Amino acid sequence: MTDDTPNRETDAEKARADGSGIVAPDDETPTWRERKTRTQGLSQLTYEYFERARREDQDLRQESDYVERDVLAFPTWPHEVIRNLAVASFFVGMLIFLSATLPPHIGDPANPSSTPAIILPDWYLYWSFGLLKLGPLNPELSILGGQKLMADRTYGVLANLVVVGFVAIVPFLNKGSARRPVEQPFWAAVGVGGVLFAFTISVYSAKNLIPMNLHLLFDLTFLVPIVGGFVTWAVLKTMREGYMYDLNRRYYRLRPPK
């Protein structure tokens, strides 16, 4: 044990001398090699570790209190924690208030022999339910003698997959560093169109309850999102100039061009 300790130290020395060792962030942080060598004396390691930890902690606190930090991140305590606690209690309070004032009721028991007039899932599945009713869009192939390639209900399930699949591949279609809607009017328009479509298709899912011409409703389901998307696109294009001007002004004020 005691024999090979000097050897290892010289090894460490050698490694540091030729600069091939791991570079520690600063003098206080032990290198991997140093951490390894200290595993010999078990108790010593433990003691030194806690000693170091305490000192390191203290140094960090003294160097960076949240008033004068040279390197910043939003402090978890107290800022973030208190804000989150406030928001969380407000939120849970809202939940309990809703539950107390608007409790759910239960309908008639299940009866397989009587189909109710209104069959609807919960509200958040209306869009999916609406997509199941896209039969009119299912193409008929004249080559098959006006037959449909797939059943209407298969088409509806496929539409669900297409929608979810499209949302999933968005990050791989829209690249680049633009973040704000004004910086990317097209994608913001796609988003607004998507949201509107989610609403219109939800309305269409309950088409037998809507007092409106069915064909008109079906057309509006697709027209409203397109028009809404286009309006968004036009508005953002118009706003873009002014927005980018402000952004650039702030940017160049902070980093004047050389």
Place this chain on the structure above:
Amino acid sequence: MSLEKKDEYDHNGWMKTKDLSPVETAFLTTLIWLDKRLRIVDYLELMENLYYKVNLQMPKSHTEQYNLDNKFWYWYPLYTLGLFSTLAYVVAAISGALLGFYYSPSAAAGTEAAGTVAYESIGFIMRDLQFGFMLRSIHRWAAQVMVAAVFLHMLRVYFTGAYKEPRELNWLIGIVLISLTMVFGYTGYLLPWDQLAFWAGQIGVEMSLSIPLAGEWVAQLLFGGFSLSQATLQRMYILHVFLLPFVVTTLIAIHIGIVWVQGIAEPH
């Protein structure tokens, strides 16, 4: 320096040479006692490593660098929707576990004319159980609010471009999570076994049957047959209280973990 060779492992002797407080003595004694049996120092090295990683100071965020705090934090309510959905999930989990004590997933005929045992157990919770009506109400509202918050959360992420590199993976996990949230809602919707539940279940069976090739297999796996029966209710119950909680909780942990590692995506 004494000629006698030192015993490296005489920890008690070593402790006596130190000037330790009682707390430290107790701590070290415990540490040494545990370490002799479990070799925890090997793991302490991992902890030490973690300590240095955790205490790394983050570079200035974009918001701080360009002094956008007032512009950015104004939108904080939208940035907390993820927390909202997590909280709602926790509330739903707690109230759901309590409801589970009283609910029985049985489609057998109940004591009354038309109801099943499942339907009547909901009736019991709502009428006879102390605080039961409120409990069911809380569970249902937590579920509704969770779904709403998840949808809005997705919209916030979309419109602030927060899904972009390097966060594509988390966006995909989010898609899976939002889908599973809706499956959660759907399976829960079926449990009361009232008219709405039954016919929503009917639609589910028809949807799975319409999948090409695998349709019948899927219907049998998820709904236990081609028409609704005890098997359907049982499967929805197991999905709702056993399978989905594990999967969704794990995914939420990964989702939040990735956010923690990558930081909040601020609009630039």
